[in-house]
Amino acid sequence: MKILLTGGAGFIASHICDRLISEGHEVVVIDNLSTGRLELLNPRAYFYQLDLCDPAIALVFQIEKPELVIHHAAQVSVSNSQENPVFDAVNNIIGSLNLYENCRQYKVKKIIYASSAAIYGEPLYLGIDEKHPVKPLSFYGLSKYLAEIYLRYYAGLFGLKFTILRYANVYGPRQRSDGEGGVIAIFLSSLLKGEAPMIFGQGEQSRDFIYVADIVEANIQALTRAENEVLNLGTGKELSINQLYASIEALLCSQLQPVYVPERPGDIMHSYFDQRKAAELLDWKASYPLQEGLRKTIEYMS
Known part of the structure; x- marks a missing residue:
């Protein structure tokens, strides 16, 4: 399958790109490299x-004719969205x-859109399921949610799955x-x-x-499953920042104590997802224990 992947030189999407190519898919990457890095890009990707927002995106669709799109490119900074909501909206909504419009015009079969827990705002209950009210606390959360709504309209009006x-x-x-x-990358980098x-x-x-x-x-599971569905992806478990720090400190055999500073305005206190819908529709569950994930991250950063 030929797949167009936006943001493919970034953190999450570069891993997706590697997996797609390893499974024999043909991958076309669009990335403006504002935060992505060329060294993360799989050399076998186009x-x-x-x-x-560039009109030249249409030429990519004309030339490559992707069957499916995975959309990860975004302005991801909450603080930047608060300081410059217009920039945030241009990137996350207009982009x-x-x-979507090119997906419609060039008959793309399906789009997988990467959204965020930020759309929910302050949780009314835990674990947060897909029926939880949406009330974002930042322009970033708002722009990610509005992009979801537009996508649903494209599905309803034009049949884009x-x-x-x-x-x-x-x-x-x-x-x-x-x-x-x-926070994990920040903790590890400092320590x-x-x-x-x-x-x-x-x-x-x-x-x-x-x-x-x-x-x-x-x-990968969503390539062929869960059409026209919204799914939360998490472990279904919550971990405090203090517990997280203690785990990292133990793995690094560090004696450095963190510096506690005043809390940031707008930060929510507790959050974790109910992942049961994803488990049912994708035949998926989070399988990496925290300790294993932390070890692999430490190995990469060391």
Whole structure:
């Protein structure tokens, strides 16, 4: 199958690209390299350095004629979205619309869209299932959700099939530790340099941490399953930041104590997903234990 992958030089999508190619698929990557890195790009992928808002995207569809699209390219910084909501909307909404329109015009069979736990906002209950009310606290969460809504309209009006995958906190090799890097990458980067990392608030806030290979597997299953469905991807377990730090500290045999700083405005206290719908429709579950995922991440970053 020929698959167009947006953001394929980035953290999660580069892993997806590798897996697709290993399974014999032909992969075309679009990435503007604003946060992606060429060294992460599989050399067997066809690469176009383009922004999703560029009209030249149509030429890629004309030339390559992809059968399926996996859409990961996005502006992913929550803080940047708050400071510049127009930039966030152009990237996450207008860029997605340009992609959807080309999918419609060039008869793409299906699109898999990578969404985020950020769309839910402050949880009303745990674990968060797909029926949980949507009330994002950031422009980033809002833009990711609006791109979901547009995709549903394209499905209803034009028959474009989709699967929407909402990710919990993904971690693993290739994740950036700067900017909006995940907390695990940030902790590891600091500790490996002999620096004490910061923890916001008391460290009792909890999240659902899922290893990148589990996310890759869900995307592979979604190639042929869960049409026109929305699925949460997580472990179904919560882990506090203090517990996470203790696990990392033990694996690194570190004695460095974190520096506690005031909590950030808008941060939610607890979050984890109910992953049962994904388990049923994708025949999938998160299979990497935290310790194994952390070890693999440490090996990559060391």
